[in-house]
Amino acid sequence: MASLNPFRDINVTASETHYTFRSPSTPDAPALVVARPSGDIKLTDSPKPGGKRVTSIAGILGIIKLRLDKYIIIITKAQLVGRIRGHMVYKVLATEFLPMRERQLHDADEDLYLTLLRTHLRTGPMYFSYTFDLTNSFQRQSAADLAAPLWQRADDRFFWNRYIASDLIDLRSSNPAVDPYILPTFFGFLTIATTAINSTPCTFILITRRSRHRAGTRYFTRGLDVAGNAGNFNETEQIIVLGDSAGGLGGHGFSAQNLSPANTKSSLDSEQAQVFSHVQTRGSIPVYWSELNTLKFTPTLQIKGIDHALPAARKHLSEHIRLYGETHLVNLINQSGREAHIKAAYESAVKLLTPAPSEHQESSFVTPERFREIAPTGTAAGGLLDRLYYVYFDFHHECRNMQWHRAQLLLDKLPLGEHRYFHSVGSGHMASVKSWQTGVVRTNCMDCLDRTNVVQSIIARTVLAQQMIDAGVIPPGTNTAAYTNFEALFRNAWADNADVVSRAYSGTGALKTDYTRTGVRTKAGAIADASNSATRYIRNNFADGPRQDAFDLFLGVHLPSPSTGPLRLSTDRRPVLVQAVPYLFAAAAFFLLAALLLPRGAAPQPLPIGVFALCWLGVGVWAAGFLVRFGVLYVKWPVLNPPQFCVEAVLKAGKEVERDVVVGRWVAGGGEGALKGHRVRKSVFGIEKLEEGKKRIE
Structure with a gap:
């Protein structure tokens, strides 16, 4: 066997x-x-x-x-x-x-x-x-x-490879002996530490699992796909194990060269060890929406019709309730500005999906809407969706100036006590389950990163305190924050988790983690946030295309086609003049600085320096205006499976460039075309849609 x-x-x-x-x-x-x-x-x-x-x-x-x-x-x-x-x-x-x-x-x-x-x-x-x-x-x-x-027991969403x-899995249908060669992995964050709470030894574990469905980078995987998969969906599980000290490294490091059975044996100190577990989720706002990079610091928000998104939203939320039980949707985006549009779309979808919805709004001294709640009525009978609740919290105003303790206002709206948590005693077949988690909080902001991290860590601390009170580890009415050593471990674990989730999605660590780690906002933290924001801008515009391609290739979203001729995926097909505009802008800036700063000789100049500077000023202004107007042509888009909204934006910009009075005559001829026998929807402006390599449907 x-x-x-x-x-x-x-x-x-x-x-x-x-x-x-x-x-x-x-x-x-x-x-x-x-x-x-x-x-x-x-x-x-x-x-x-x-x-x-x-x-x-x-x-x-x-x-x-x-x-x-x-x-x-x-x-x-x-x-x-x-x-x-x-x-x-x-x-x-x-x-x-x-x-x-x-x-x-x-x-x-x-x-x-x-x-x-x-x-x-x-x-x-x-x-x-x-x-x-x-x-x-x-x-x-x-x-x-x-x-x-083991591989058959793995959750398909988080089975990254x-x-x-x-x-190997296909071979299994004819020969089960292949099972030991199949090793499931997950993508995300994991930390394990032996510690103590109120002198009670325990093991603290934090795991974040990233879904392999609709995985990718910040601006290329927003919202839902037609199957109901949400971008940047992560499940985070916080675990405390009491009565089991076999959690630390024990002073040993291991590599593939010394992974022998003798080196991997371990035993539990007690078969009566207790496990406390609590799960939260995060994911992109579950409607059809996207943000189009244009080289501006704030991308262009695009929202498709709510009616079109309802089937996908119903699939997503129904599956979420089936897997996790009663679901509270916590929305932390702003109620004003550009984010207000996606907030309205989200709430419209929830109201249309919730059976017989009731709505409640609460104002504050600062804004007309501190909270907005949408819930099914007591007589509703809508299948799974009658267990769906929506809570909007104006995080931006209520927690401004780093007053994150005010997120407690949100916790008062969430029935964490009713959701309970998982609690078991013993191990394996002998384990006895004392409590089940019956509901979960699904949190989002625009990116499901920075604000989401703050709220999730606060929820985690609240639930952990209740678990330890119920276990008799800490007195009723107290919190684990009172125990300095554990509090430092807890804060750092959640800050590390925030950095890993953010880095996988946006390319940088999370913002405001100095406060998460220490409870104090520092100048170094503010400088780090400014650096991360600038780095995000650069990476999201000029590096996320290849990162999205890597996700699509590894996860089977793009299937390379065995071709007789090269596809030249890395070839820049934009007209040379379009490619040259950033260099013209850089040259104009250089010569203007040279004209202003370099010393001038006494000998007469064939071209007066003022005229020289004015010419380059004109070139620089034109180049800057061109980059602003046609910024989408300079973004590093995915090439293996570019999102449709990217293709449409580039094709539209290409047609506009062809009509430009200055460069139009030099770049005309884009549009539809073919490439080495492959049917391609492409433009001379550098983005294409290969019909080979469409998304694999398993």
Whole structure:
């Protein structure tokens, strides 16, 4: 019978005809053989001899097919980050690509694909365990079928390498012995620390799992898709384990070179250990909306009709209630300015979906709307959606000047006590569940980052205090913030979590984490926030396109097509004159500064310096105006699977440039076209929509 858990140790042997993977600690298990160059996989008890041992690895992430070749992605180095109930948990530190072809073929597109994947794996925090299901909360694990292999118990939303593991999963239908070669990982944040609260030893764990559905970067994955998946959807679980000290590192570090069974054994101090778990979620506002980068600091907000978004919103919210129970939607965006439009769209969708909705509004001295609540009436009967509640909180005004303690006003509107939390005693089949979490808070702001982090950490502290009071660890009426050492750990864990979630989505750490860490706003924190804001602007306009391509490639949203001719994905197809405008602007700025600052000689000049400066001033003003008008042509868009609103914006800007009185005659000829036999919707202005590589529907 095949092992239910993945192999901890795998040796790789390579030859000209095949790769062989085998666990030296399980010699009776069949070997996994991948044929070269076809990439066909099989299990065999008697693999062909020969070849050389390449390395000992921590696991196989999966197999991916690019344009010219297939590659096996292996984990060559992993770091132990702690133990959860005695189960070792690791972070992926290094990976390697094993090509199918002995003599690799190279072209610009294949190299671009590999660069995108390597960057994604190097920068994306991914975690795994050989014996513990990290993709599911403790509550969902309590109902899992422990007779199923680990990968089958994984939550499909958070099984980050599910797409590239599909070849191994497909083999499983004919040979279950492949199970130990399938290693599920999740993308997100994880911290484990042994600590104490009021002299009671405990293990503190914080996990944030990012959904692989509609994953991507800040401005390219807003709102919902047609399947009801929300951009930047994360599930955060806070866990306290009492009576189990097997949570820390124990002074040992591990890598793929020393992951042996002898090094991974651990035991619980007590079978009566108690687990307290609480889950929150965050996700983009569940309607059809986007923000179009135009090089301006504030992108252009676009909202599609609410009626069109209702089916997707119903799917998303119904599934959320099915998975988590009663759902309170907490909305933290501004009620004025540009954010007011998306707030109105969100509330319209909620009112249309909520059966027999009742609405309540509460004002303050500053604004007419401190709170807005939408709830089903007591007689409503709308299926799952009669468990949907909406709470708008004017975070911007109520918590201005870093008065985040005023978020307590919001907590008074949330039935956290009724939602309860998960509590179990014991482990494995002997565990006894004492309490279930029956509801969850789904929080959002515009990006689901900075304001969302603040509110989630406050909710987490409130629930944690109630858990510890119920457990008898702290006296009634007190809070864990009174215990200095634990409070520092708690603050830093939530600040680190905020940074990781923000970095994956926006490219920088979260804002205002100095306050989260210390409870005090500092000058250094303000400077760091200014730096992060500037960095976000640069990355969101000039670096997020390739990052989005990396998400789409790794997760199977874009499927490279085996083509006979190059696609030249990295080629800039904008007219040379359009490409040259930023350089003209830079040259104008340089020559103007030179005219103003450099010393002037006594000899007569063939061109008066004033005329020279005036000419370059004219060039600079024209170039600046061109960049402002046609900023969308200078954004680094995704090229593998560009969002439709990006394609439309670039095509529209291209047509406007063609009508420009200065450069129009030099750039005419864009529009629809074809590329090397591939049907392409493209413009000479640098963005295209390949019909190959559409989103894979599993």
